[in-house]
Amino acid sequence: MPSVPTRGGDVAYRVKGKGQPIVLLHATLHDSRDYEVIADRLAEKYRTISVDWPWHGDSKGTPSKERLSAVGFADVLEDVVEGLKLEPAIFIGNxxxxxxxxxxxxxxxxxxxxLVLVNAGGFVTWTPFTRLVARLLGFASISRLVMPHLVGRYMSPQTSHDEDITRRVTTRARTEEGASVVAALWRSFLDPRHDLRSRAESIKAPVLLVWGTRDPVFSRTAAEETKLCIAGAKLEFLDAGHVVFSSMPTEFQRLVQLFIESIVEE
Incomplete structure (x- = not known):
């Protein structure tokens, strides 16, 4: 796989197709393979770029793990866009x-x-309970015990691809390295810079929210909160878990295709 240098180390990516660039961004402990079921379909019309976050997939990350956080990944994405010299792109982020x-x-x-935001973070209210959960999962020893069980619940597998993702992520969550990675991400969610609500009015690009209703971590309420924050955002619910595009690829692609066409034809 080719890679691009970033503040978090060399980031691996896959490119398929030509045309309007679409960048695919995965969830914590997951990797770009999550998007395999829709990447080929999108590549029939667009230049599709699947990225592995640092310390995920084929991206190794730096030894210090300084950028191992939600905000750090946002910094890395800026470097990816600059390093690949992308024209204005459409981003699908889970x-x-x-x-x-x-x-x-x-x-x-x-x-x-x-923007296509899929069960995404950054726009929800943190309650005392959810803050406590994030703090607890911020300990690698606790994450290593809890995450292997939580993965199956938030994935709510419906397809063989869902099951592959669940096995892959669960296996990694049981390792010392995987537990360390996921704990660092959970700690970072409590960073005030992870809260984008006060800055959401700065989002001027068209936004489609696609939300899986079976996800206990990013619930329907989280989707509705996110929609309220982002002016003009369109919200679509699908009967799926956290990785909606894997569970319901045909339905997801239909929604995304209509969204992309509405932008490209403007």
């Missing part, structure tokens, strides 16, 4: 990938033609 894409739309709006 979970922490959605946060990074949304922050890019705030900090570098000229780089973002459209």
């Amino acid at each position: 979970s922490v990938g959605g946060f990074a894409a949304a922050r890019l739309a705030i900090t570098q709006p000229d780089k973002v033609r459209g």
Whole structure:
């Protein structure tokens, strides 16, 4: 796989197709393979770029892990966009990938033609309970015990591809390295810079929210909160878990295709 240098180390990526660039960003402990079921379909019309975050997939990351956080990944995305010399792109971001894409739309709006946020973070109210959960999962020893069980719940597998993702992520969550990675990400969600609500008005690009209703971590309420924050955002619910595009690829692609066409034809 080719790679591009970033503040978080060399980031691996896959490119398919030609035309309008579409950048695919995955969730914590996942990797770019999550998007395999839709990348080929999108590549029939567009230049599709699937990215592995640092310390994920084929991206190694730096030894210090200084950028191992949601905000750090958002910084890395800025470097990826600059390193690949991308024209304004459409970003499809799942979970922490959605946060990074949304922050890019705030900090570098000229780089973002459209956003598809899939069960994404950055726009929800943190309650005392959810803060406690994040703090606890911020300990690698606790994450290593809890995450292997949580993965199956938030994935809510419906397809063989879902099951492959669940096995892959669960296996990594049981390792010392995987637990360290996921704990660092959970700690970072409590960083005030992870809260984009006060800056959401700066998002001028068209936004489509696609939300899986079976996800207990990013609930329907989180989707509605996110929609309220982002002026003009369109919200679509699908009967799926956290990785909607894997569970319901045909339905997801239909929604995204209509969204892309509405932007490209403007």
